[in-house]
Amino acid sequence: MKIWKFGIIGAGLIADFHAKAIESLGNARLVGVCGTNKEKLKNLAAKYDCRSYSSHSELLANDDIDIVTIATPSGAHMEPAIEAAKRGKHVICEKPLEISLDRIDNMIEAHASAGTRLGGIFNFRFSESLKPLKSALENGRFGTISFAAVYVPWWRGDDYYNDSWHGTWKLDGGGALINQSIHMVDLLQYLMGPVESLQAYTATHGHNIEVEDTAAAVLRFRNNSLGAIYGSTASYPGQPRRIEITGTKGTVVMADDIIKVWEFADNTKADKEIINKFSKAEGGGGASDPGAIPFQPHAKNISSFIESIETGQEFEISGPEARKAVEIVLAVYKSAGEMKPYIF
Secondary structure, three states: OOOEEEEEEOOOHHHHHHHHHHHHOOOEEEEEEEOOOHHHHHHHHHHOOOEEEOOHHHHHOOOOOOEEEEOOOHHHOHHHHHHHHHOOOEEEEOOOOOOOHHHHHHHHHHHHHHOOOEEEOOHHHHOOOHHHHHHHHHOOOOOOEEEEEEEEEOEOOHHHHOOOOOOOOOOOOOOHHHHHHHHHHHHHHHHHOOEEEEEEEEEOOOOOOOOOOEEEEEEEEOOOOEEEEEEEOEOOOOOOOEEEEEEOOEEEEEEOOEEEEEEEOOOOHHHHHHHHHOOOOOOOOOOOOOOOOOOHHHHHHHHHHHHHHHHOOOOOOEHHHHHHHHHHHHHHHHHHHHOOOEEO
């Protein structure tokens, strides 16, 4: 069995999740980390008994490294991702893939040219309770879908934004929507397909930041269903993220990983088993604490990426796939800024 050797670019909170995930896999080993904060870098390298590097260029020069994960501020993903491609290394990058479509396209092009893989991290996709929902949609159990919405009523205190990048256009690319709520935006498009148009509003209610801490949008999907997105970090004390899908033959409501409503016109014994199985959460949801999430979904995400490399199959969250959620978020910002609908 091949052991895939990893390097992590970034040494902050999310880098620790990447490290835990990598170390939990039987076919992966963390060999190096890099970061700009010397104290955090030192502590991370010591915790996982790996080498520390002062720059991503120095880390990428290590020929032993096969795959790098990128866990830097969102607006600093492109440069190491492109350099990694030139070095022949695969990249799996934390959400959002980048903060502009041009920068994302540069990343995709670099890896396509190099013959390396570029993948995104949307760890919520690897929740076990999502599988029966996806299956129900694919099997047409909702009938004609009338409405699908995601809600992220989260809270972040002022201390969360007291660093050099959170809440800035330059490095965060926006606020609550592109950072926290993008997970649910990704799930919405993954389950419902492309968005045709939207009308959105953004506001800053609870923090002294240059970007939004609250966003709301109404959508029309290409399949003619209607929908909505709500995301906030100004909703004290923070409540579970939710997704609701309803149609002419069924309704499902999920809060974090818990199925709250699972009702279909053709309910079966299997439906009762699904409700019983997913009536409890798999782990914390991060509603008020970004560190209160389990690392296991990250491990599944990374494991799936490795498997795609080994089998040659398309990774389910490839660069182009991870781009879709960013496109929707940026459309929300454009619609809100111009006070008019956005047509895709």
